[in-house]
Amino acid sequence: MTVLRNSAALLGAMALMATAASAEIKVGFIGSLSSDTGLSTLRGAEMAIDELNASGGVLGQQIVLVKADTGEDVTEGVKAYEFLAETEEVDFIISGSIDDVSLGWMPRMQEFQIPTLDTWTSYVGIIDMIVEDYDSMRPYFMNIASDEALATLYIDFGKDVLKEKMGWDSVIILAEDTAFGGALTGLVTEALAPNAGIEVVDIISYDITTNDFAPLFAKAEASGADFIYLVSSVNSQVVSSQYVKLQVPMGMTGVNVAALGQEFWEDTGGAGGGISTLSPVPSIGFALDPVNAAFLERYQARYDTRPSVPHFNGYNAYHGLKQAMAAAEEAGGFELDAWVPAMEKQDSVFKKDGEMWLRWGWWGNDEIEPRTGRTYPHNVRFDITEPYDDGAPSMVVIQWYEDGTNAVVYPDKFKTGEFVLPSWVKK
Amino acid sequence: MGLRWYHFALWAGFIILMYAMPDLVSKGTLRTFIFANFLAIFAISWDVLSGRTGYISFGHPFLIGIGAYTTAILTKRFDVAIEISIPIAVVVTMIGSTLFILPALRIRGSYFALVTLAFMELIYQLVQVIRPDLTGGTRGMSGIETLTRGAVNGYYMSLSLMLAVAISMWLLMRTRVGTALSAIGMNEDSVQGSGLSTTRLKLFAFLTGAFVAGLGGAFYVHYLGSIAPRALFDINFVFTIIVAALIGGSSTIIGPMVGAFFLTYLLEYLRPFLPGAERYFIYGGIALIIYIYQPKGIYAVVMQAWERLRSGKSA
16 A cells, blocks of 8 residues: 555656646757857857746746757758747747748748747848738747848948048959859949949959969959958958958958957968958947946856857847747737737847947837838847937947957947058058 | 559558558657658659669759749749649759750760759859849748648648659559669660660650659748758758668669658757757768668668568578
C-alpha cells in the first residue's frame, strides 16, 4: 500500500512539474547564428529575456528562447519559421533576417499569425504589404527605419557634406557586381547625385572575388572625378584595405558593410582609416544615452566573442522584445486582437542631455510622414527632418580614422567627429 | 515491362502508409515531409535527365526556376489563374530545356556539367537585372498565391504530386525507352550502333526531366508563397538535389525518394540539438560513410541486405 501511495505521489509530482514546465512563454529567434548581425539580434533578445525573467517573467511565467538558424538561406528561413511555429509552438518570434529571407518566411507569418518582430530587414516593400493587407500582416512589426527613409536622409548627406562641405562636383562609382551593388548604384545615379548636383563620370563594376584593386583605382583616378563612391557588401575589407595601402589620391565614401562592425579595424589589419559608410542607428561611434550606454556595458561584460559591439539590430532586439512582452502583459497574452493594439502603443523614448536621442515607438497606422508623404504602419518611428525631435534619425554616416577610432560624421546633431579626407589625399 | 504483383503491393502499402501519416505524426513533422516530397520530385527529375543518360547536369535549378518564376509572375503580376499558369509554366520549362540539348549534342562529361552550371548562373543574374518589376529582382517575390493552407493540406498536395511523378516515371523507365535511356548512360556509342537515335532519346530524357522539374517548381512556389533567386539558383540547392539522388541510389525511382527523405529528415531532426551550421558536418559525415560503404546508395544497401537474407534462408 505504501509503495502504491508513494508511486501515486511521485506521479502527481511529475504531473505538476510537467504543468509547470509547459507554463512558459516561448520566444523563437530566427536568423543567422554565424553572422555578426544575426548574433546581435540573438544576444539583444537573450539579454532582454534574462532581465525579464529575473524580475519575475511575463504573465507570471518564465520566458524561454528557442533558436532556429537560417544560415541566411531563404528556404532554410521558411523551414526555420515552420519549426518555430509548429514544432516549438512559440508565442512570439524575433527575427534577425536579411531582406529576401524575411520575404521568404512572410507567407508563413501570414498563415500562422504569430506576433513577429523584424530587427534587421528594412525593405519598405514589407511595410507596403501591411498598408495593402493589414489584417493578415498585423502580427508583423519592423523596428528599423525602412530603406526609403534611410535613403531620403542619405541624399541629404550628399547635398550637405559631399557637395557643400567638400565641394565635390563629380563622382566615379566603384560597385561590386551583385544585386546589392546594382540597387545602390541606381540610388546614387538616380537620386543622390542629381539631388546633390554631382555628376556621375563613370561606373566601374567589379567582381566580388577581385583581389587586386590597383587597376580599378588607377582607372578611377584617371577619370578625373573628385571622389570615389564605393558600394561593397561582400569582402568589403579587401577593397578598403587596398585603398589605404595604395594611398589612392582621392576621397572615397559610400556603403561599406564591413565598416559597420567594431571588428573592421582588425579585419583590415589596421588599414581602414578614411573609410566611411552609412549605418542605421545606433551605430559604432554613436554617442549613446545613459540607458543604452548601460546596455552596451552589460553586453560587453557578458559576451567575449565578436561582435564586441552589437550592431544596431542588437539594440532593436533588446528594446523590441521588452516592448512585445510589455504588450503581452497589458493584453493578457499574445492573442492578436488584444496584443496588436497594445504593441502599437509601445513607445520607448531615450533622451540625452534633455534632447530626443533614440526612440523605439511606432508610426500611427494612418499617420503620414511629412517628408515622404506616406504612411509607415508597424515601422519604427524615425525622423528624417532636422532637428530630429520626433524620433531617431533613419541613419547616420560613420567614418573610420587613421588611428583606428571611428565617429559619426552626419547628421550634425549626432556627430562625434568630422568627415575628413585621409592624410595622403591632397585637398 | 516486367511488372509483378508484389510491385503493386509494395506501392499500395507505401501509399496507404503515406496517406495515413497525418494521423500518426505531428504537424511539424508533416512540414518536413512536404519539403522531402518536393526534394524527391526534383531528385527524380534530375535522375531522369542525368542519372539515366550520364549527362550530369549542375544546372537543374535552371529548369525548376523557369517553372517557378513563370507561374509566380503570371499569377502575381498578371492575375492568371493557377490552373492555367502551372501548365504554361511546365511548357515554358520544356522549351527552356531544349537549351540543354544543344551542348549535349556536342559535349559530355564534365564539360556538359559546366555548361549547365553556366545556364544556372546566367538565369540567376538575369532574373535580378532584367525586368525586376516582374521578377522582384534580388529580393524576389512574396505573397504569391498558395494552393493550400496548413500542414495537412500541404502534405496531401505534395504527396499526391510526388506519388504521381514517381509512379509515372517508374512505369516509364520500365518501358523499352527507359531501358534505352539507361543504355545511353552505360555506352552511348553502342546505343547508336544498334540503330537507335541517341539524339531523339536524349531529347526525350531532357524534355521528360524538364516536365517534372517545371511541374515540381511550379507547385513548389505555390506551396512556399514566395520566391527568391538566391533560394533557387544556388549551388547548395544543386548539390542537395544531386546528393539526394546519389545517396539514395541513382538510375532508380525509389533511390532519389529515399535519398530525399533521408537528407531532409536528418537535417531537421538535428535542428533542435544543433541549431547552427554544425548540422551540416554531421550530414556530410554520414553521406561520406554511406558513399564509402556503398557508392550505389542506400537502395543498393537495402537490396544487398535483402539478397543476403534470401540466400541465407534458401541455404
